[in-house]
Amino acid sequence: MNRYSRQLTTDPNTNGDANTLMNMQPDAVILATGATPLRPDIPGIDRKCVATAEDVLTKRTKVWGTVVVVGGGMVGCETAEFVLTRVEGVDRVVIVEMLGRIAGDVPATSRPFFLARLEKEGVEIHIHTTVKEITEGGVRVDCKGDPQFIEADTVVLSVGFEPDSRLARGLEGRVSELYAVGDCLKPRTIREAMAEGFTVGMKV
Ligand SMILES: Cc1cc2nc3c(=O)[nH]c(=O)nc-3n(C[C@H](O)[C@H](O)[C@H](O)COP(=O)(O)OP(=O)(O)OC[C@H]3O[C@@H](n4cnc5c(N)ncnc54)[C@H](O)[C@@H]3O)c2cc1C
Known part of the structure; x- marks a missing residue:
């Protein structure tokens, strides 16, 4: 140089x-x-039905049916809204977040509008909920000690970078x-x- x-x-x-x-x-x-993107060490993480938010937003991977988004930070929430409103064949979107609130990293001035949009679009939100395993038909989760199962056709990872x-x-x-x-x-x-x-x- x-x-x-x-x-x-x-x-x-x-x-x-x-x-x-x-x-x-x-x-x-x-x-x-x-x-x-981070890939957490969750059983079932390498299944074909699992994609990263980056893959979905750049349309490298297709999602359909019921989509579970793992991680409710800004990227997870934006991805949830994107697949529900812009991807054909998606009929239900569920965000699973282990903390007590979603979009915690969205600036306070825009967060209320951001959350209102998700609510208006009908994105389902599970807080205090940790994904324990990804199976062929959905995700096994723990909600405050209560084991539950959420059905999913595709699972989108958004747990950080x-x-x-x-x-x-x-x-x-x-x-x-x-x-x-x-x-x-x-x-x-x-x-x-x-x-x-x-x-x-x-x-x-
Ligand atoms: C979905 C999403 C939404 C976001 N929204 C916001 C937002 O609203 N506001 C905000 O401030 N931030 C946002 N961010 C974060 C923001 O995108 C990043 O902080 C920012 O882009 C970082 O810039 P960068 O130049 O370090 O890396 P990047 O923008 O990621 O650029 C890195 C580039 O390097 C290229 N590259 C990598 N390795 C090589 C190589 N070996 N040879 C050649 N090229 C290579 C990559 O292809 C890529 O183009 C968001 C991030 C994501 C994922």
């Missing part, structure tokens, strides 16, 4: 692996590889200036990703 050059080249089609990047002989690498540090591991010790910004440091929001990108961009 020529530090005095102001030219920016982008290549949206390259899946950057550590060796390809090292062949470019970079003076600095800024990683902004984002985060990957973890930093995508695969590229970081391949580059460690190989480049003199290595930075990570945004969700690949810690999954948060666009605000932090932009702020960190700006700070590091100004530094290199």
Whole structure:
């Protein structure tokens, strides 16, 4: 990289692996590889009827019938609303959340409107409820010590994200200036990703 050059080249089609990047002989690498969905260690997690919220929102995976969304954070709630209102063949959506409230990470100013939309669309909500097993016909849950079964044709996981540090591991010790910004440091929001990108961009 020529530090005095102001030219920016982008290549949206390259899946950057550590060796390809090292062949470019970079003076600095800024990683902004984002985060990957968490997959909790629940029996039945690898069944065909299970997808991640990311897969569903990007239409990589199809859901139908009764959909149980595991996790009632902002992403889970948005996914529930999306499948109920925008995906053909979905007739019932149930959010299962182990905490005592859903959408806790939605800003307080918009949360009431967000919750009202879910209620209006008829999304069913089970709080204080933990998924224990995913079976072919639904999910076994525990609601305050009471074992229950919720029928489901498809199950959508939305239980959080973890930093995508695969590229970081391949580059460690190989480049003199290595930075990570945004969700690949810690999954948060666009605000932090932009702020960190700006700070590091100004530094290199
Ligand atoms: C469903 C959903 C809704 C959200 N809603 C909001 C919201 O309303 N407000 C908000 O502030 N935040 C929201 N967030 C969080 C926000 O999207 C992230 O915090 C933000 O996008 C992080 O930016 P980033 O640049 O770190 O990572 P990302 O935006 O995830 O970008 C990472 C990019 O790196 C690419 N990549 C990864 N590895 C490689 C590689 N080896 N080579 C080349 N490219 C690679 C990926 O394909 C991806 O395009 C939401 C997240 C989700 C999942």
